Amino acid sequence: MFVLNGFFIAGTIICALAVLLGLIATVIRRYPDDWALVATAGTELFLIVYAVAAGIRQVGGEMVLGEPWEFWGYLLTALIMPPIAFFWAVSDKSRWANTVLAVSGAITFVMLFRMEQIWHVGVIA
Template sequence: MIVDGFFIAGAILCAVALILGVVATIIRDYPDDFALISVALLEVFLVFYGVSAAIRQSGGHPIAGEPWEFWGYLLTALLIPVLAFIWAVTDKSRWSNTVLAVSGVIVFVMLFRMEQIWDGAIAA
């Protein structure tokens, strides 16, 4: 698998969301602003990633794997931070921070798989 800047940036944002969510779960009884902001930034990154992927694909850099699979992963990944954010804003419990942390892990796994699909690597 070829690791590009998008994957590295996404991995860093996912790690930040995970760490802030776990720390907020330990420290607070309600959703932490920093954890909410980290998940919101993760969503902004995914939108930017999707736009840049569309530009790359239309510019002649094809997806080596199945395009429907890549775009399906991206659309699903776009939903995860939004749903976690809504959960955290409406629930107001300690476990909302855990949901925010888990959303970072889920998006990381999906980003990893999207990179494999884009590069044509075989999933293990």
């Protein structure tokens, strides 16, 4: 059984929005539009809040049930993805830069899913 919490649900919605806007922008635009860029920035903002909350949860006594180094490794890698995609899109100015933004949102979701698995490893069946 996978534990659904508010962070996972919010992250899923934010990542899905980033993917959707990136794909729509790929289809109808030749260059990255503001909506796709803002969605990617929103993904990064969510990850920063998630990182702070994870730190507070650990300091408060709620421990990662899996390997902490693996959780924090995924989180640091996830934090790097949206800025790389954002700066790629700003500098590339082609239709395919929007695809990079969409893929970044999808990868961020997969990493968020994995981080939640690592955090709650004891309750996943």
